[in-house]
Structures are given as C-alpha cells and as structure tokens.
Amino acid sequence: MPDVLIAGVGASAFGVSRDASAPRDWVRRVAREALADAALDARDIDAVVVASESDFFSLQLAPGALLADEAGLVPAAVMRVEMGGGSGAAAVRAGFMHIASGLHRRVLVVGFEHAASHLAGDDMRMLYGLSFDADVEGMAGASAASLYALSMAEHMRVFGTTEAQLAAVSVKNHGNATANPLAHKPMTITAADVLASRAVSPPYKLLDCSLISDGAAALVLVAGDLPQERARPRVRISGSGCASDHVRLGDRSEPHRFRSKERSGAAAYAMAQIKEPRLEIDVAELYDAFTGAELQAIEALGLAPPGGAGPALAAGEFGRDSRLPVNLSGGLIGQGGPPGATGVMQIVTLTRLLQGRYWPELQPARVLRTALADAHGGVATVSITHVLEARDD
Amino acid sequence: MTESTPDAAPSVSIDLRLRYTHPLGELTPYFAGLERGVAMGTRCRSCRRTWFAPRLSCTCGAGAMDWVALSGRGTVVALTRSRTTLPGSGVTGEFEVALIRMEGTDNLCFGRLGAATPPLVRGSTVRLVRAQGDWAHPAQCAQYVSD
Numbered sequence: 001m002p003d004v005l006i007a008g009v010g011a012s013a014f015g016v017s018r019d020a021s022a023p024r025d026w027v028r029r030v031a032r033e034a035l036a037d038a039a040l041d042a043r044d045i046d047a048v049v050v051a052s053e054s055d056f057f058s059l060q061l062a063p064g065a066l067l068a069d070e071a072g073l074v075p076a077a078v079m080r081v082e083m084g085g086g087s088g089a090a091a092v093r094a095g096f097m098h099i100a101s102g103l104h105r106r107v108l109v110v111g112f113e114h115a116a117s118h119l120a121g122d123d124m125r126m127l128y129g130l131s132f133d134a135d136v137e138g139m140a141g142a143s144a145a146s147l148y149a150l151s152m153a154e155h156m157r158v159f160g161t162t163e164a165q166l167a168a169v170s171v172k173n174h175g176n177a178t179a180n181p182l183a184h185k186p187m188t189i190t191a192a193d194v195l196a197s198r199a200v201s202p203p204y205k206l207l208d209c210s211l212i213s214d215g216a217a218a219l220v221l222v223a224g225d226l227p228q229e230r231a232r233p234r235v236r237i238s239g240s241g242c243a244s245d246h247v248r249l250g251d252r253s254e255p256h257r258f259r260s261k262e263r264s265g266a267a268a269y270a271m272a273q274i275k276e277p278r279l280e281i282d283v284a285e286l287y288d289a290f291t292g293a294e295l296q297a298i299e300a301l302g303l304a305p306p307g308g309a310g311p312a313l314a315a316g317e318f319g320r321d322s323r324l325p326v327n328l329s330g331g332l333i334g335q336g337g338p339p340g341a342t343g344v345m346q347i348v349t350l351t352r353l354l355q356g357r358y359w360p361e362l363q364p365a366r367v368l369r370t371a372l373a374d375a376h377g378g379v380a381t382v383s384i385t386h387v388l389e390a391r392d393d
Numbered sequence: 394m395t396e397s398t399p400d401a402a403p404s405v406s407i408d409l410r411l412r413y414t415h416p417l418g419e420l421t422p423y424f425a426g427l428e429r430g431v432a433m434g435t436r437c438r439s440c441r442r443t444w445f446a447p448r449l450s451c452t453c454g455a456g457a458m459d460w461v462a463l464s465g466r467g468t469v470v471a472l473t474r475s476r477t478t479l480p481g482s483g484v485t486g487e488f489e490v491a492l493i494r495m496e497g498t499d500n501l502c503f504g505r506l507g508a509a510t511p512p513l514v515r516g517s518t519v520r521l522v523r524a525q526g527d528w529a530h531p532a533q534c535a536q537y538v539s540d
Contacts, residue, residue, distance in 0.1 A: 020404050059407070122485055126478040135420065136446045137503045139480055139530040141488045146475035147503075150492050153471040157515075201475035248446065250492055250501030255471070 003224025008038025084377025089343025177334025
C-alpha cells in the first residue's frame with residue numbers, strides 16, 4: 001500500500017458569511033489555496049472528493065460535479081461523501097482509500113457547508129433533528145441538542161461528571177480560538193460565564209454548544225512515491241479507522257459511551273502502530289459538538305480513562321500548554337463547525353501544526369510528530385479517526 | 394470568507410414548500426399503535442429480546458421479529474428540555490424529552506413528556522398516551538405522562 005501524504009492544505013474562515021459570497025466561491029478559493037500549497041496545478045489532480053452534509057442546507061443537489069467544475073478540475077473523477085457531521089472526515093478517508101488502493105495518485109479533498117447564513121435557526125434545528133432516526137425520533141421532537149444532552153446526562157450520572165468540568169472545555173476552546181484568525185467564535189470567558197449562559201438543553205447551556213458555521217477547507221493528498229516539496233516535514237496519514245453504533249441512543253447498552261469512536265480509534269491506532277495513545281499522540285483535534293462530547297471523545301480514544309476526562313481537563317490537561325493539547329484550533333466550539341468542512345479542517349490544522357506553521361500563538365515550541373483527528377456523525381453513530389505522522393525524510 | 398467579493402449581488406430570499414408522500418414501511422404497526430396510544434414493540438424470535446421503539450432486525454443478528462403489545466408503562470431514565478420544531482405540524486416550542494425504559498423491553502425509547510406536577514424526574518413512572526392535536530406524523534402523537 002503506498003504512503004498517503006498531505007501535500008497541500010487550504011481553508012476559509014469559518015463563520016457567518018455576510019459578504020454575499022457563495023459556497024462555489026469558498027470551494028474555488030480553498031481548492032486553489034491547497035493546490036498552490038502543494039505546488040500543483042489543477043490538471044495534476046486525477047480525483048476529487050467533495051463533502052457536504054445536506055443539500056437542504058446548500059440548496060444544491062449533486063454538488064460534487066458542480067464544485068469540481070468550479071475548481072477547474074474537469075475531467076477528474078468525482079465522488080461526493082456524506083456522513084453527517086463526520087462528512088469531512090469521511091471524505092478524507094475516501095481520499096485516503098483512493099490513493100491507498102492504487103486507483104488514483106493525486107486527490108483533492110474539499111468540504112464545505114452553507115449552514116449558518118442560509119436557513120433560519122428553527123429550520124436548521126428541525127432539519128438536524130431528522131439526521132438521527134427521522135421517523136421514530138426526529139418527527140417526535142428529537143434535536144441534536146436533546147440527544148447529546150441525554151447522552152451526557154447519563155455520563156454525569158455514571159461518572160459524576162460536573163457542569164463545571166463541561167464549562168472548562170468551553171473556556172479552553174473559546175480561548176484557543178482567540179489566537180486563530182479563521183475562528184467563528186473567539187472568546188475570553190470564565191467557567192462562571194458558561195454556567196450563567198442560558199439553558200439550551202440541560203445540562204447544556206449556550207456556551208457548551210458548538211457553532212453551525214459557513215466555510216470550506218481542502219487538502220491535496222498524493223501517493224508517497226511522487227516528488228514532494230522538501231522545505232517542510234512530510235505529513236502522512238498513518239492510520240485511518242471508521243466504525244458505527246446503533247443510531248438510536250436507547251438501542252445502545254450504555255448511551256453515555258461513544259463505542260463507535262472506541263472502535264474507529266482502535267482501528268486507526270492499529271494501522272498506525274500506536275500502542276499507548278496517551279503517550280504517543282502529541283496533539284489532537286476532536287469533535288466537540290458539545291463540551292461533553294469532547295470529554296466522551298477523549299475517553300473513547302484512550303486519552304483518558306472512562307470518566308477521567310472531565311477532572312483531567314478541568315485540571316489543565318489537554319490545554320494549550322499541556323503535553324497533549326486538544327482542539328488548539330478552538331474546535332467546533334471556538335473555530336466553528338461547517339459539517340462538510342469540519343473533518344477536512346481538522347487535517348488542515350494538524351498538518352500545519354506538524355509542519356510547525358500553525359498560528360504562532362498556538363504552535364507549540366516543541367517538535368510534534370504524531371497527531372490525532374476524530375469526527376463523527378449522529379451522536380457518535382459513525383466515527384472516523386485518522387492518525388497523522390510527520391516525517392523528515 | 395478568505396477574500397472579499399466587491400461586485401457581489403445581494404442575497405435573495407427564497408421560500409420553498411415541499412410536500413412529501415411519506416411511507417412508514419414495516420414500522421406501520423408501531424406508528425398505528427402510537428395513534429391509538431398503544432405501545433407496539435417487537436420481540437426477537439431468536440434471543441427473545443423486546444424492543445420499543447421497535448427494531449426490525451435484532452442486535453443479535455437474527456432477522457425474524459414478532460410484534461407484541463406492551464403495557465405502555467415505563468420509567469424515565471434521563472431527561473432534558475430543548476427547543477425544537479415538530480416537522481410538518483407547524484409547532485415550535487420547548488419540549489421536555491426523555492429516554493424511557495418501557496416495561497418488558499430491553500432498550501430505551503425516546504419520548505416527549507407531558508406536563509406534570511411535581512415535574513417528572515429520573516425514576517418517575519410514566520405511561521404512553523395519544524397527545525391531543527392535529528399531527529403531521531404519527532410519531533408526534535406519542536406523549537408520556539405521569540402514571
């Protein structure tokens with residue numbers, strides 16, 4: 001199997017688009033940026049993977065072909081990938097598979113979503129409620145917030161996780177976002193601010209929730225035997241995993257536990273030959289749809305024992321200056337979350353971190369070798385995990 | 394975004410209405426039960442586990458399931474409150490929702506709770522009723538009230 005290298009990256013700001021630009025503009029720009037970063041031309045690309053969560057959001061069915069055309073990538077092969085909030089991560093995995101299988105040599109992966117400024121908030125909440133089991137639960141009044149909240153309520157009951165520990169995630173991620181010029185919601189806040197924010201779906205309050213954003217991000221993946229830019233460390237995808245769980249929380253024996261993520265993480269770690277993730281991972285971007293989801297992800301991915309993420313994070317682990325920073329970008333809570341772009345942006349962030357060219361205030365002084373990206377659709381119904389490795393050769 | 398668009402046209406407002414003819418498939422007995430305030434679950438012929446909300450294939454891997462009528466009573470396991478819109482019904486508001494373990498089942502169901510004094514909490518016993526209203530989807534008929 002050939003190595004799969006990340007040759008170039010590009011990203012828009014995440015936020016609420018107010019300049020009347022459209023997703024085709026964002027995709028065209030980030031694709032050009034990623035190609036320039038890889039020192040490649042559009043004609044070098046032989047396959048394109050496009051991620052977006054919902055045509056209800058974009059009002060563009062079959063966006064893959066249109067956006068590939070917009071980016072000047074005809075006649076490349078095109079595939080559109082959807083996996084809820086994990087759509088971007090699934091597209092990265094599809095791009096990885098394109099090259100690992102030997103089918104293609106240079107692949108552009110691009111994710112986008114027009115999710116913040118296109119539809120009214122109540123319409124977005126209603127549509128998101130249909131992204132779980134639409135007939136059985138969505139039609140009955142389930143929302144993303146309520147399902148995540150029910151999962152977290154069980155986590156709190158089982159482990160004693162506290163609202164103050166949830167607030168610590170919000171403080172960290174909003175704070176990290178203050179040094180990220182592409183972030184949607186940079187904020188310097190305290191745990192008291194989070195605890196005082198209005199209830200959205202208890203235990204979650206407004207500042208526990210991630211942001212639905214507009215935005216796009218792109219990667220160029222290439223086969224490892226192709227000539228590479230050598231001025232910076234090469235970054236390869238050393239592990240890729242994906243696994244699923246029952247869609248309905250009530251069909252899971254432990255609704256507080258992200259078992260799909262345990263499995264996808266284990267698969268990615270096995271491929272990357274990671275045996276002690278807590279010791280071997282240097283930096284991670286995890287899917288913090290809500291503050292508690294970050295804690296659940298940290299535990300599922302073996303970065304803390306079950307029930308141990310909340311106390312550890314509140315004590316400073318996983319912070320900007322810790323041994324294993326989580327969501328230096330600000331994550332979905334601080335940087336924002338255009339679902340199709342989120343998983344791609346995680347890889348953009350980690351590639352820049354591994355190459356020592358992330359935002360100066362957020363770039364750790366020490367050399368980073370191994371990075372972890374994880375996203376999911378549903379309430380961790382389908383998880384997609386990647387391990388990245390920096391190489392100097 | 395990354396660049397400004399100086400000559401951009403202003404955004405336009407588009408109001409779309411979509412009408413679906415939406416089949417309920419082999420879950421029809423479940424939804425028909427909800428319309429009558431009756432809990433219809435499924436039971437696996439192989440492992441005998443019982444599911445409400447019903448599953449049409451069991452987690453044990455067996456495919457053969459039978460429909461069973463349940464008591465309609467259950468216990469609240471976890472609950473929260475959230476703003477949402479009931480699709481097609483034009484109803485938007487704050488709803489109290491829960492994971493509920495129904496008597497005789499091996500899973501939990503998601504359900505909308507009715508108002509109660511004192512408020513329902515974890516451990517409260519509830520029963521399924523048909524909620525009053527003109528609902529667009531039979532799932533919206535289901536409400537769990539203090540028993």
